Amino acid sequence: MNIFLLYVILLKAAATSFAGLAALPAVHDALITHYHVLTEQQLNEAIVITRSTPGAVGLFIVSVGYFVSRWPGALAGWLAMITPALTIIPILHYAGRRVEHPRVKTVLQSVVIASAALLFAAAIPLGRDALTDPLTMTIATISLALLLMTKIETFWILLGGASVTLIASAIGAINKIS
């Protein structure tokens, strides 16, 4: 895939989202549904990778970029991730405290609510790809409960899920042998 096009797609996704993973539906639309250069599994892996390292959640587009076009793709993803941040310079310089206007806040609130709904919708195809048996469904349910009700780090929850399937697979293999 053309690197400039990849940069534009990822930039469009990043520039229309107001939270790390909120760019996910736009990335899904463009790279999985439209261009077929990314799979559901790779997108899911990108989320796992980003939550297994320190730093911002929005870094998942760097991982997505790498999956699509290796190092040039990662560079496009990184540039797409950092470009919107530069808009704070003119805003600080020219607008400063005036940006806190109620009308601006109302527009942003509508966009933020819509992006939450889109993110929830994006979880449906990801779930269809990842939750393939009772074990993975149970892991997802317990993980969601832990994420909502406790302060356990995401990294440990992902590691816990990985350990459960690994142990279950080992037990299954031992049972087959015996």
Place this chain on the structure above:
Amino acid sequence: MPIKNPMTHAIEEPRRPHPTLSQIASLFIRHANFTMGGGSLTAAAIHQQLVEKRHWVSQDDFTLCFALARLIPGTNLLAFCTGLGWVLQRVPGAITALLAASLPCALMVVALTILFDAWRDNLLFNEALRGAMAGAVALTIKTAWIIARPHARKAECLRLIGIGLAAFTLYVFLKIPAIEVLLLAGLLGVFLPPVKA
């Protein structure tokens, strides 16, 4: 802390030290890349360093950057660091802070992505990945809730349900692209009663 000038009796902000670009880079490399626990924890670590310990940035400037960064699309944390860099050393400071806050963690992500790619055919790795990906689905749902939760207050609950359901329907059932749904939501926001500040 503001001080009173004995000659003019005016309240003045104390002169703040001007850090060099390498000092800015060093601070953001250490505190914006290696803090686990998300943006708010990183912001707390940066506040401790910039405002409390080194007095490079005033509390007002810190708060302004934090608030404005939340209004900027994309990764809020990067906009926040860029804003603080601008306060410290204008454009060179902003670019330095942005690079320092994004490059090391991006390289870590690429390194891990390469490992994931290399181990894709490994049976044990695939089994572990199955469980981790189930957790990632839960994380995506939780993030949707985290984004929506501040708008779930009684006065705004109807707005949350209305816009949320409309966006979900347009995207899932009418197959309208995500970006167009977001633009429609922004347009709708122009006509809705303003949010109480």
